[in-house]
Amino acid sequence: MQTGDTSDGADVTSRIANLTIVSRSPSVLTAEIDSEVLMMSVEQEEYFGLDDVGSNIWKRLDPPCTFADLIDRLAADYDADRENIAEDVRALLATMAERGVVRLA
Amino acid sequence: MQTPAGGVHGTTRSYRLCGLKLDSDFDLPALPEWDDPAEAPADVSCRRGVVPSCLKQPDYIAPIFQTSSAGEYLLVLPGTGRILVRAGNDITVEPEFGPAPSNLSTILAGPIQAVLWHQRGLLPLHASVVVIEGRAVALCGDGAAGKSTLAAVLAAQGYHVIADDIGVVDTRGSEEVLATPGGARLQLWRDALVGLGVATDGLKRAPPHQEKYFFDCRGRIPFERYELAAVVQLVRNALPPARLVRLRGAQAANALYNCVHSQRSARALGRAQPIFAAFPRMAFAGVEFWRLMVPEGLAGLREAAARLLAAPKG
Numbered sequence: 567m568q569t570g571d572t573s574d575g576a577d578v579t580s581r582i583a584n585l586t587i588v589s590r591s592p593s594v595l596t597a598e599i600d601s602e603v604l605m606m607s608v609e610q611e612e613y614f615g616l617d618d619v620g621s622n623i624w625k626r627l628d629p630p631c632t633f634a635d636l637i638d639r640l641a642a643d644y645d646a647d648r649e650n651i652a653e654d655v656r657a658l659l660a661t662m663a664e665r666g667v668v669r670l671a
Numbered sequence: 672m673q674t675p676a677g678g679v680h681g682t683t684r685s686y687r688l689c690g691l692k693l694d695s696d697f698d699l700p701a702l703p704e705w706d707d708p709a710e711a712p713a714d715v716s717c718r719r720g721v722v723p724s725c726l727k728q729p730d731y732i733a734p735i736f737q738t739s740s741a742g743e744y745l746l747v748l749p750g751t752g753r754i755l756v757r758a759g760n761d762i763t764v765e766p767e768f769g770p771a772p773s774n775l776s777t778i779l780a781g782p783i784q785a786v787l788w789h790q791r792g793l794l795p796l797h798a799s800v801v802v803i804e805g806r807a808v809a810l811c812g813d814g815a816a817g818k819s820t821l822a823a824v825l826a827a828q829g830y831h832v833i834a835d836d837i838g839v840v841d842t843r844g845s846e847e848v849l850a851t852p853g854g855a856r857l858q859l860w861r862d863a864l865v866g867l868g869v870a871t872d873g874l875k876r877a878p879p880h881q882e883k884y885f886f887d888c889r890g891r892i893p894f895e896r897y898e899l900a901a902v903v904q905l906v907r908n909a910l911p912p913a914r915l916v917r918l919r920g921a922q923a924a925n926a927l928y929n930c931v932h933s934q935r936s937a938r939a940l941g942r943a944q945p946i947f948a949a950f951p952r953m954a955f956a957g958v959e960f961w962r963l964m965v966p967e968g969l970a971g972l973r974e975a976a977a978r979l980l981a982a983p984k985g
Binding site: 595597604608611 | 920921934938944947954
């Protein structure tokens with residue numbers, strides 16, 4: 567879901583619960599190139615790339631939503647197992663939070 | 672009045688700064704002299720004058736520089752002096768102890784020039800630029816990356832060098848990204864010159880280094896700008912053999928971002944968004960991004976040059 571160098575974000579993953587509100591960081595810059603969304607947090611100064619699945623998730627974060635709502639919508643649209651999706655998306659969101667492009671509250 | 676040697680008007684010297692005329696009260700040996708016989712007015716001036724120790728209304732304060740929303744940039748270097756850059760065309764220098772310090776010309780031709788380009792809305796890369804098959808290739812890297820020596824290796828093979836250390840790129844066009852010729856004056860270490868078969872006798876030393884010299888490549892500096900074909904990130908002292916790896920997506924974007932000259936100063940000047948947008952614009956215009964792994968020594972640079980020239984097109 568993400569491209570380029572990433573870290574696993576394991577410590578952040580445990581902070582993402584069903585009622586966690588996920589939002590885009592207001593200081594993030596984004597650009598779309600081919601099927602990839604490139605973004606950068608103004609504070610962290612490093613580009614971060616998302617593939618088409620990651621980009622799809624990014625588009626669903628405006629307006630902010632709870633993690634559970636996000637997973638429900640993805641499970642419905644992709645017709646996939648909710649638990650599997652939750653695990654993958656939690657890992658991606660943890661990495662995005664570490665890169666300063668999403669906020670978790 | 673212009674002297675036959677070119678560029679000197681009394682105590683003011685005139686230089687070419689990527690097509691602009693720069694009048695300076697200070698010697699700037701890294702820059703080519705203004706060689707157009709026409710009495711053109713200066714586009715940029717660099718004058719000795721009084722510089723405040725802080726800006727009146729700074730909106731960003733770092734340990735050695737400040738910026739204001741009016742587009743002012745103030746650099747305060749203890750032991751050297753204070754330098755104020757305004758509106759991309761006005762540089763004022765107040766040396767700390769009166770005479771110009773030995774590192775001043777390096778600072779003016781390096782980070783201060785970069786700030787000036789940022790103020791003018793252009794993108795200065797930490798790069799030497801070479802023309803290959805009619806298009807510009809930016810060789811990027813930090814001070815020890817070997818970009819000047821690689822440019823010299825290519826120049827020895829007949830390729831035209833159009834910039835050293837700072838490669839100015841214009842990403843504002845809708846379809847093309849253009850590289851602006853700066854100069855063909857390379858700064859090379861003695862070992863590199865000896866390896867290239869160039870005697871250092873008669874070459875001017877490049878301050879502040881004792882063993883670094885200015886070397887002028889052959890050919891007049893062109894005025895026209897070149898389409899930028901590629902940005903090449905040099906990685907020095909790699910294990911042999913030399914390798915050229917295509918970069919895409921975030922990896923390519925980060926390679927470009929890391930070779931933007933004086934980017935912290937630029938961000939403080941409100942240039943974060945245009946710098947971020949430079950990569951998408953370049954990618955859209957078809958600029959390619961590569962990482963060139965360069966083994967140690969001049970032999971490594973020669974091998975890397977051969978790899979670069981053999982790069983697949985498109």
